[in-house]
Amino acid sequence: DVKVTQSSRYLVKRTGEKVFLECVQDMDHENMFWYRQDPGLGLRLIYFSYDVKMKEKGDIPEGYSVSREKKERFSLILESASTNQTSMYLCASSLRARGRGHQLNQPQHFGDGTRLSIL
């Protein structure tokens, strides 16, 4: 089974702090994702990485950055935390979609999430 591990389940930080959320996957997946989950809004993509050192902005990248120095690890960085970044953060990984037909819909595998509170 694929395992996606997020370093913290709960985290409390103060406004203005630099915050690091870490995610590790053990299945050699090319793709990794960071989402935030807020009630009524579903999951919104913050950043996507399709290879080491490669990244792509998602729908809500403002106030965030990412780092992918190794294939198995994808870090989310809040440069200067603000209260509106209080949320549940979910990391996911997947195989690259390639080929045709069912090979194009590779499911994402999720970690258990980090509930981040910014005070």
Add this chain to the structure above:
Amino acid sequence: AQSVTQLGSHVSVSEGALVLLRCNYSSSVPPYLFWYVQYPNQGLQLLLKYTSAATLVKGINGFEAEFKKSETSFHLTKPSAHMSDAAEYFCAVTSKTSYDKVIFGPGTSLSVIP
């Protein structure tokens, strides 16, 4: 842009009753669709995915979903609800710009009444 709507943010059913969770997508190209479930304090787990091999897709825990192109729908059903089915359910569709990314619906919270 692709979008997913889920009718009903909260659905309550009695134990043993039929579960029906609705999902409609907008897509101008053949979509790839997923249903995920999220139990309290956990991440999302894949319930099932539409592969275009069959319009009726069977997933884990007795759930199934039917793809109806004419209605742009992919509703999730289970004949008999169990208490352990109480969770948040998300429908998702692959992004039009990249098969690697998906667009999630807002989710439906399912409660099961004993």
